């Protein structure tokens with residue numbers, strides 16, 4: 001048997017299992033409280049037990065490892081770091097304002113406040129009293 005993964009995250013384990021199932025890969029899972037029986041089941045909080053995943057066949061090992069990588073890859077947005085335009089302090093992407101001088105990363109647009117949706121370009125006067133004269 002080949003150990004490919006150990007996790008405390010039950011949802012991650014279930015996801016990995018579903019990936020392995022989809023590829024018809026033989027695997028075994030075991031967790032600590034099953035290995036050291038003696039205490040009544042359910043006594044140990046689930047998050048205290050790393051659950052281990054073993055692959056049975058060596059020829060499926062490589063595929064299984066790829067699936068592990070997929071299962072454990074967390075979707076994370078990496079924010080770019082930025083430099084404060086006011087004081088030049090370098091700041092990590094998760095900050096939206098400079099911790100030193102409180103300058104915002106993104107300056108508010110325009111001094112005129114929110115722009116209403118008036119249409120640009122010439123407007124036709126079409127008041128209630130306007131009449132069109134045919135030339």
Ligand SMILES: [Zn+2]
Pocket residue numbers: 084085086087088089098099100101102103
């Ligand atoms: Zn600053």
